[in-house]
């Protein structure tokens with residue numbers, strides 16, 4: 001796989017930071033009553049870890065991913081990436097941190113259906129810069145290539161579901177972020193597309209030393225992750241265990 | 245940060261609604277532009293039409309009526325000056341000329357006005373073809389009169405119908421005089437209602453109405469000097485004073501118990517102020533329409549953006565700062581507002597142009613349209629208002645936390 005190291009240097013990404021979550025609790029309001037959606041005493045992930053979040057629907061997997069990305073502020077506790085508590089930062093600093101460190105993949109892809117695949121991949125490039133250089137375009141193209149997405153110019157809305165998720169994956173990896181968060185990335189894919197996505201996630205951690213955390217029900221994906229955290233009602237059902 | 249890509253996607257997603265918004269903005273802006281440009285053109289056009297009428301002397305009455313009759317050839321009940329006053333005014337020494345205006349007859353919708361050669365010369369700055377009338381049976385046509393050089397006709401009694409410029413010579417109540425007139429010359433275009441007029445020697449008008457002809461019996465000469473005891477009354481006399489001080493002197497002198505004298509600009513002032521009032525009222529309506537349009541569009545945009553809540557939350561998850569979301573929304577609406585305002589400018593200018601053409605056709609007053617500072621300021625003000633208003637939805641999107649949208653709530 002071609003991920004030039006000069007690229008990392010330019011966007012300021014280094015090796016994956018270590019994750020440490022302490023006494024985390026997230027509270028939501030439901031019809032005026034507040035309840036605890038997430039209550040995690042401790043969670044750690046070494047740089048390059050592959051962690052699967054599992055558990056029944058509604059157990060708090062997505063919520064945990066959003067907290068790890070700094071999108072939901074916990075009621076208590078700290079989320080430290082590389083020793084730094086991301087909720088101690090100001091909002092714009094956290095935005096900048098997220099932009100530099102986190103890639104995100106959703107169950108339903110969340111592409112801009114009106115834009116072609118290539119432009120979808122390039123969207124994150126417009127967050128911090130005015131013009132998209134040729135180098136970045138070339139990288140976007142090679143990522144699409146790598147994931148076997150045909151280089152069609154039509155709107156991404158016309159791609160198959162599998163193709164759309166691979167475009168979303170390319171988008172998440174445009175800046176080669178040290179941390180990749182994926183929320184049930186294979187749940188709405190056929191087996192073949194799912195395999196491509198799983199392979200990309202697994203190899204990313206194993207070969208490139210990036211941290212991958214994926215919420216999933218997909219055994220094919222769980223198998224390829226190094227460890228697993230099973231959640232139940234927002235709590236760890238069992239201590240994180242190493243996958244077979 | 246460059247929100248263009250995402251803004252473009254948003255506009256593409258809602259191109260139907262956005263097209264309607266654009267049209268609304270354009271029409272709202274156009275109303276203001278058209279009203280303002282039209283009023284300014286009307287003001288300039290009417291002033292230009294009055295330009296050549298330095299000082300008007302008439303029987304006491306409404307200056308507006310006399311102005312409308314003499315300059316804009318809109319016939320009304322204008323009283324005649326007494327023959328004695330008329331004779332004295334026509335013999336006024338402190339002028340380049342004093343031209344009587346006598347009207348009442350018409351030919352195929354063109355009013356026939358009796359006057360003198362010097363006035364025709366002054367009004368049109370020379371003829372474009374043919375020669376000046378030299379006898380009572382000769383006539384000079386305005387630039388827009390539909391009659392060829394050398395053509396002969398019988399004038400119909402009565403003024404041209406002002407609501408219907410078509411040939412109405414055959415209407416009941418109009419009868420033709422037995423005199424035959426021949427067109428010997430054509431005036432240059434003046435951009436005034438006189439372009440549609442046929443000017444004949446005043447003597448011819450007097451004779452057709454069985455009045456003394458201004459000269460000793462048996463004399464066939466036309467034009468000044470007139471024999472004072474042979475001059476009938478006329479509704480108005482145009483004087484061309486030799487100097488500005490003469491103009492004021494003459495105006496003072498002819499403001500008497502049996503005559504009035506005025507500069508047409510004086511008569512136009514109240515008309516202008518009326519027009520200005522109408523314009524202000526229309527502009528107010530246009531502004532209200534614009535405010536309404538902006539508010540309606542704002543509501544529409546907010547509804548549309550609501551559909552995009554999840555998309556914005558996703559962008560945040562992908563690393564977009566809050567300001568980026570603001571910029572995406574603002575860019576879309578700004579493009580809408582600016583494109584709409586520019587389209588409105590063009591649309592308004594187009595509408596004013598069409599209105600001017602219609603107005604010129606009906607009145608003969610050529611209107612020169614200009615999109616000036618006033619119109620630009622109107623559109624710029626509207627656009628600015630729209631841009632300020634777009635801060636509202638942009639701010640709403642900016643402030644919305646991504647959590648709820650991501651949770652699908």
Ligand SMILES: Nc1ncnc2c1ncn2[C@@H]1O[C@H](COP(=O)(O)OP(=O)(O)O)[C@@H](O)[C@H]1O
Nearest residue numbers: 028029037057058059060061062063647648651
């Ligand atoms: N923004 C929110 N406000 C209130 N409740 C929420 C919100 N987001 C999630 N929840 C609730 O928190 C719980 C965990 O949700 P989620 O993390 O989406 O679960 P999972 O991804 O494991 O299916 C659910 O009961 C869900 O209804």
Ligand SMILES: [Mg+2]
Nearest residue numbers: 061062063183
């Ligand atoms: Mg979920």
